[in-house]
Amino acid sequence: MRVSPRRGRRSVLAAVVPVGLVLSVALTWSSTYAAFSATTQNPGNSWQTGSVRxxxxxxxxxxxxxxxxxxxxxxxxxxxxxxxxxxxxxxxxxxxxxxxxxxxxxxxxxxxxxxxxxxxxxxxxxxxxxxxxxxxxxxxxxxxxxxxxxxxxxxxxxxxxxxxxxxxxxxxxxxxxxxxxxxxxxxxxxxxxxxxxxxxxxxxxxxxxxxxxxxxx
Incomplete structure (x- = not known):
């Protein structure tokens, strides 16, 4: 059975679109986590006034x-x-x-x-x-x-x-x-x-x- 050239092109296009979406998502995810980071803390800070008596x-x-x-x-x-x-x-x-x-x-x-x-x-x-x-x-x-x-x-x-x-x-x-x-x-x-x-x-x-x-x- 022969497949129409036009129908074949539609099938190829249909397959290409999902792949493009997958690549787009992958690229977006990768760029979100592209920066390095580090933190340090000084816990336990407190202030209290003194008194005179x-x-x-x-x-x-x-x-x-x-x-x-x-x-x-x-x-x-x-x-x-x-x-x-x-x-x-x-x-x-x-x-x-x-x-x-x-x-x-x-x-x-x-x-x-x-x-x-x-x-x-x-x-x-x-x-x-x-x-x-x-x-x-x-x-x-x-x-x-x-x-x-x-x-x-x-x-x-x-x-x-x-x-x-x-x-x-x-x-x-x-x-x-x-x-x-x-x-x-x-x-x-x-x-x-x-x-x-x-x-x-x-x-x-x-x-x-x-x-x-x-x-x-």
């Missing part, structure tokens, strides 16, 4: 109480000690500044010679009594943060009065307690005063709020 051993009570610091006369002097515990988890700069409570007086300021001294660091369990009889030990070379000597020392700077100390009114102008402290540091401070021998000091009074503030460095 400052407490003292006097439970927020006054260092100098009006019931005791009353009827003062020229030459009257007294020292009070305190322990500051820094329990943050980042290094911090601690400063002291003095404010005036609402309705507070400042007329005695210029007649009160003041000194602030930093002692040796202690443990957080060390008993530092307010009267300085226990717990406060001066550094090998006394560290005065305000004044050059203790207030009742005859060679103390008489210009270092409460007026001057009160000018340290906020953290920016505050009295630095020294280099930044590490977490877990307990500092000791001794604050002293002396009433000047000046007749104008009669019937004067001063009130103050002492603030200790820590900020991370």
């Amino acid at each position: 400052l407490t003292d051993n006097d439970s927020g009570t006054a260092l100098f109480e009006s019931a005791t610091e009353t009827g003062l006369t020229p030459g009257a002097a007294r020292s009070r000690c305190i322990r500051l515990d820094y329990a943050g988890d980042v290094a911090a700069d601690i400063r002291m500044y003095v404010g005036t409570p609402a309705g507070g007086a400042t007329t005695l300021d210029r007649f009160l010679v003041m000194s602030v001294e930093r002692g040796q660091n202690v443990s957080a369990t060390t008993s530092v009594l307010p009267d300085c009889s226990t717990g406060f030990t001066p550094t090998a070379s006394p560290t005065f943060l305000f004044n050059t000597r203790q207030a009742n020392d005859g060679l103390a700077d008489q210009a270092a009065t409460l007026t001057a100390l009160r000018s340290r009114a906020d953290y920016a102008t505050g009295l630095s307690l020294g280099p930044s402290v590490a977490p877990g540091t307990s500092l000791t401070l001794r604050i002293s005063y002396l009433v000047k021998d000046d007749n104008d000091a009669q019937r004067t009074r001063s009130d103050a709020t002492i603030t200790w503030e820590a900020r991370n460095t």
